[in-house]
Amino acid sequence: MSVRNDHPSLPSRRRFLQVLAGTAGALIVGIPLADAVDAPVPASLQGDTLYGLGAYVRIDADGNVVIGARDPDTGTGTATSLPRIIADELDADWTRVTVVPLGLGVEDNNGKPHWTYGHQTSGLGDSIPAAWGDLREAGALARWLLLQAAARRLGVPADRLRCEEGNVIAPDGRRIGYGTLADAAAKIPPPDAPVALKTPDRYTLIGQPAGDVDARAIVTGQAIYSLDSYAGDTVVAVLTHCPWVDGSVESLDTTDTLAVKGVLKVVQLKPEAGVPLGQTVRAPSVAVLAENTWAALQGRAKLKLQWKAGSQTESSAWFEQQATDVINDKDAAPTMRVRDDGDIDAAGKKTARRVEAIYVQPWLAHATAEPMNCLARIDKDGASLVVPTQAPQRAWQVVQRLTGLSPTQIRISVPRVGGGYGRRLDHDYVAEAVMLAKAVEKPVKLMWTRDEDLTQDYYRSACVHKFSATLDAKRQVVTWSQRMASASALAQRGMADNRLWTSEVDAHQLPAGLVANLRSDWYSLPSVMPRGPARGMPHLSNAFAVESFVDEIAHSLKEDPLVTRLRLIGEPRMIPLGDGRTLDTGRLINVLQLVADRIGWKNWLHTVNGFGIACWHVDGAYVAHAVEASLQGNRLNIERAICAVDVGRVINPTGLEGQVAGATLDALSTALNLSITYKDSQVQQHGWKDYPLASMAQLPDTTEVILVPGDRDPTGASFLAMPTAAPALANAVFRVSAVRVRRLPLMKELLRML
Amino acid sequence: MAHAQDQILTPTPSNTIVPEKVREGVDLEINGRAYRHTGDAQMPLLWYLRDVLRLTGTKYSGEHGEGGFDLVLVNGKLASATTVPVAELAGKSVTTVEGLVAADGKLHPVQQAFVDEDAIGCGYCTPGWLIASVDLLNRHPQPSDSDIDQLPNLCRCGCQTRVRRAIKRAANGGRA
Numbered sequence: 001m002s003v004r005n006d007h008p009s010l011p012s013r014r015r016f017l018q019v020l021a022g023t024a025g026a027l028i029v030g031i032p033l034a035d036a037v038d039a040p041v042p043a044s045l046q047g048d049t050l051y052g053l054g055a056y057v058r059i060d061a062d063g064n065v066v067i068g069a070r071d072p073d074t075g076t077g078t079a080t081s082l083p084r085i086i087a088d089e090l091d092a093d094w095t096r097v098t099v100v101p102l103g104l105g106v107e108d109n110n111g112k113p114h115w116t117y118g119h120q121t122s123g124l125g126d127s128i129p130a131a132w133g134d135l136r137e138a139g140a141l142a143r144w145l146l147l148q149a150a151a152r153r154l155g156v157p158a159d160r161l162r163c164e165e166g167n168v169i170a171p172d173g174r175r176i177g178y179g180t181l182a183d184a185a186a187k188i189p190p191p192d193a194p195v196a197l198k199t200p201d202r203y204t205l206i207g208q209p210a211g212d213v214d215a216r217a218i219v220t221g222q223a224i225y226s227l228d229s230y231a232g233d234t235v236v237a238v239l240t241h242c243p244w245v246d247g248s249v250e251s252l253d254t255t256d257t258l259a260v261k262g263v264l265k266v267v268q269l270k271p272e273a274g275v276p277l278g279q280t281v282r283a284p285s286v287a288v289l290a291e292n293t294w295a296a297l298q299g300r301a302k303l304k305l306q307w308k309a310g311s312q313t314e315s316s317a318w319f320e321q322q323a324t325d326v327i328n329d330k331d332a333a334p335t336m337r338v339r340d341d342g343d344i345d346a347a348g349k350k351t352a353r354r355v356e357a358i359y360v361q362p363w364l365a366h367a368t369a370e371p372m373n374c375l376a377r378i379d380k381d382g383a384s385l386v387v388p389t390q391a392p393q394r395a396w397q398v399v400q401r402l403t404g405l406s407p408t409q410i411r412i413s414v415p416r417v418g419g420g421y422g423r424r425l426d427h428d429y430v431a432e433a434v435m436l437a438k439a440v441e442k443p444v445k446l447m448w449t450r451d452e453d454l455t456q457d458y459y460r461s462a463c464v465h466k467f468s469a470t471l472d473a474k475r476q477v478v479t480w481s482q483r484m485a486s487a488s489a490l491a492q493r494g495m496a497d498n499r500l501w502t503s504e505v506d507a508h509q510l511p512a513g514l515v516a517n518l519r520s521d522w523y524s525l526p527s528v529m530p531r532g533p534a535r536g537m538p539h540l541s542n543a544f545a546v547e548s549f550v551d552e553i554a555h556s557l558k559e560d561p562l563v564t565r566l567r568l569i570g571e572p573r574m575i576p577l578g579d580g581r582t583l584d585t586g587r588l589i590n591v592l593q594l595v596a597d598r599i600g601w602k603n604w605l606h607t608v609n610g611f612g613i614a615c616w617h618v619d620g621a622y623v624a625h626a627v628e629a630s631l632q633g634n635r636l637n638i639e640r641a642i643c644a645v646d647v648g649r650v651i652n653p654t655g656l657e658g659q660v661a662g663a664t665l666d667a668l669s670t671a672l673n674l675s676i677t678y679k680d681s682q683v684q685q686h687g688w689k690d691y692p693l694a695s696m697a698q699l700p701d702t703t704e705v706i707l708v709p710g711d712r713d714p715t716g717a718s719f720l721a722m723p724t725a726a727p728a729l730a731n732a733v734f735r736v737s738a739v740r741v742r743r744l745p746l747m748k749e750l751l752r753m754l
Numbered sequence: 755m756a757h758a759q760d761q762i763l764t765p766t767p768s769n770t771i772v773p774e775k776v777r778e779g780v781d782l783e784i785n786g787r788a789y790r791h792t793g794d795a796q797m798p799l800l801w802y803l804r805d806v807l808r809l810t811g812t813k814y815s816g817e818h819g820e821g822g823f824d825l826v827l828v829n830g831k832l833a834s835a836t837t838v839p840v841a842e843l844a845g846k847s848v849t850t851v852e853g854l855v856a857a858d859g860k861l862h863p864v865q866q867a868f869v870d871e872d873a874i875g876c877g878y879c880t881p882g883w884l885i886a887s888v889d890l891l892n893r894h895p896q897p898s899d900s901d902i903d904q905l906p907n908l909c910r911c912g913c914q915t916r917v918r919r920a921i922k923r924a925a926n927g928g929r930a
Binding site: 227 | 794797798801804805806808809810811812813814815816817818820821823850851852854855861865868869870872874875876877878879880881884899900902903904905906907908909910911912913914915916917918
């Protein structure tokens with residue numbers, strides 16, 4: 001997401017990296033901690049004497065290297081890419097590197113938390129940029145120390161030595177392994193200033209393909225997710241939540257539940273008043289605690305429970321009607337005028353052609369593969385949790401508020417996470433687990449079942465876009481107006497009212513900078529449905545609408561939509577967009593041309609199958625999709641999906657290709673099938689059967705990914721390839737079926753219109 | 755009656771040892787090893803594997819087993835561990851993802867192909883894909899694209915095209 005407003009701040013530079021020797025002759029480079037004893041450093045990084053160091057890299061006497069990965073890996077590949085950034089600066093032998101996930105790094109700063117590792121958030125698309133900014137220094141410092149140690153041992157000045165795959169090599173060919181230098185290197189005082197980083201021509205791992213470091217553990221079933229974690233004497237908890245956020249228990253009879261063998265207790269939970277969404281229990285709920293999951297599930301099924309409805313109820317149909325009404329109300333004042341370039345009212349009067357269209361997109365759930373869960377052990381003087389989170393620092397805040405413990409009394413470990421997509425930036429499930437562990441005074445292993453996971457989400461709001469564009473006789477777009485209505489994902493989260501739009505629309509999105517007279521208005525809608533950050537927000541919904549509409553303009557001009565796009569984009573140039581953002585049209589044209597060439601766009605007019613194309617830019621990265629679709633009766637086949645991305649420097653092409661292909665398929669799956677509907681505030685989708693992720697058969701057999709090489713500092717890519725997949729598909733569907741899909745999910749609308 | 759001294763020195767007669775009662779249970783085989791489940795026989799295999807045996811490679815998928823994260827092989831046939839009670843597994847042989855790897859640690863060709871293609875997103879659904887792929891290749895050693903299309907698994911991360919490549923690689927003796 002680009003919902004960046006409540007980022008945890010990066011550490012105040014410069015608490016420079018420190019160096020420590022392990023008694024076994026290890027060299028350790030990391031961040032010094034004030035509080036030595038409770039350092040949350042994994043045992044595998046501690047070595048013999050390593051306390052008080054938030055470690056990034058350890059070189060053992062035997063030459064093995066352990067690197068800590070600080071950001072949770074939710075399938076974004078950071079457990080591989082971040083350590084490779086460090087390992088490259090270190091000139092490590094990657095085959096001898098072991099990666100361990102760093103849990104939450106927190107220390108006590110006069111009762112306040114200090115985040116030891118700085119950036120520790122996943123899925124905001126900034127893991128790689130943040131690592132590029134500071135983690136390279138850890139590897140560079142370790143390499144510098146090893147070079148100094150080698151220089152002394154060899155009697156050769158350090159600047160005449162070089163490093164290669166875990167060895168220091170002298171001009172005469174003598175080699176010394178890092179392991180034998182580690183002990184001496186650890187005793188050399190580090191320099192006062194940061195050491196120089198490598199120049200790109202010397203990169204050995206950056207830019208080279210690498211498979212996921214957890215691959216073997218995953219394919220053998222040995223990878224331990226949070227849901228796979230147990231503690232001694234653990235009690236399993238499953239819940240049932242009230243459909244109404246402000247509902248309550250009307251009646252509850254637990255007799256049959258407590259009669260189930262293994263059921264221990266039934267506990268009611270309620271949201272805390274005044275606590276922002278995502279930081280406390282989401283809705284009133286009843287938890288069944290038992291010796292094992294099966295007993296808890298049976299107990300839950302036997303609850304005699306009546307909920308009392310909340311004060312406000314609504315339906316998704318009502319919401320959509322509100323959105324459509326406000327979009328069509330010419331007199332409605334926008335909640336936020338997000339952008340207003342030139343003068344669209346004056347410029348629109350003299351134009352030759354007007355094109356208008358409305359697009360409707362549904363509510364969406366996160367639907368992570370691993371459901372919400374948490375293992376919590378809460379004692380008087382300490383809390384220990386395993387949390388599947390994208391933001392362990394935010395999880396800490398929830399635990400601290402509920403327990404009153406000091407910063408270092410709270411330990412949070414984050415194993416590999418079964419998908420995030422923004423859902424795990426919230427920690428309602430952590431609040432539940434902490435409350436339950438306190439209630440039963442035993443470790444609690446909380447697991448949401450699939451129906452709870454789908455019906456108790458913080459959803460992506462439905463939205464309605466209305467566009468109006470005017471063109472002159474030379475086919476130039478003279479004015480562009482976008483009106484969008486949605487319910488902000490940031491409401492009820494402590495965000496200022498005048499910032500609520502930022503989760504819904506990007507002020508710099510296409511065609512900003514390309515059309516002289518451009519206006520973007522956002523209309524805030526109320527909704528009782530809880531909402532939150534979601535993958536690709538706000539680009540996913542906006543790119544579908546904008547890039548579909550560009551195709552509609554092309555159609556009205558009776559021309560090739562690639563030609564229309566290239567005319568709209570114009571010459572390669574740098575266009576300032578405000579707020580320090582720049583649109584590099586050369587890079588945008590490049591990704592468009594790459595996918596057009598690959599799919600054979602010159603045959604666009606003559607193919608039996610439909611070709612569709614779309615492009616976008618996100619925070620300095622550029623993306624385009626081309627999709628080929630065919631129709632056999634009512635069956636839509638996506639024959640090919642091609643995606644080109646330009647993210648600047650590529651850290652791990654294998655990982656990036658996986659992210660791009662994955663985001664493409666995720667976006668296609670979402671656009672084809674998915675929508676959340678609700679009546680009387682009750683979500684009507686309960687499982688994979690009615691929230692059907694695309695099957696293998698629905699998706700293209702291959703996803704072709706083109707990575708544009710680049711030497712700019714890397715941008716994030718975790719959701720970059722999402723926005724353009726759906727509009728490219730819809731544009732292809734229009735070519736093959738003559739049906740313009742202006743409402744998602746696509747399959748339902750296509751079948752209705754065919 | 756024996757003297758007190760004898761009572762101390764003489765071992766307890768064997769006929770007074772009460773052997774522990776043989777606990778009733780369901781005997782089954784999992785990954786080649788014999789197990790006896792003595793708890794609730796109606797417990798689904800999924801929770802027996804996870805909560806009792808701590809074989810956590812088989813994942814929770816959905817209440818009715820939809821989604822395919824919980825697939826196992828029962829006597830070589832594909833089954834949802836969520837919907838099979840242990841009671842129905844008496845005398846049967848179960849293979850989970852943990853059982854695919856050889857005793858010497860060598861990966862099953864399908865596992866190796868998934869590693870080689872990096873056919874992994876978050877990895878949570880991967881065990882289910884592996885089991886379903888093994889089953890598919892047992893039935894169709896050279897699967898067509900439409901055979902692969904029949905797999906029941908879901909993947910939220912969008913790894914399907916890499917999974918397809920991995921299955922073809924496994925069918926092709928490990929070559930891409």
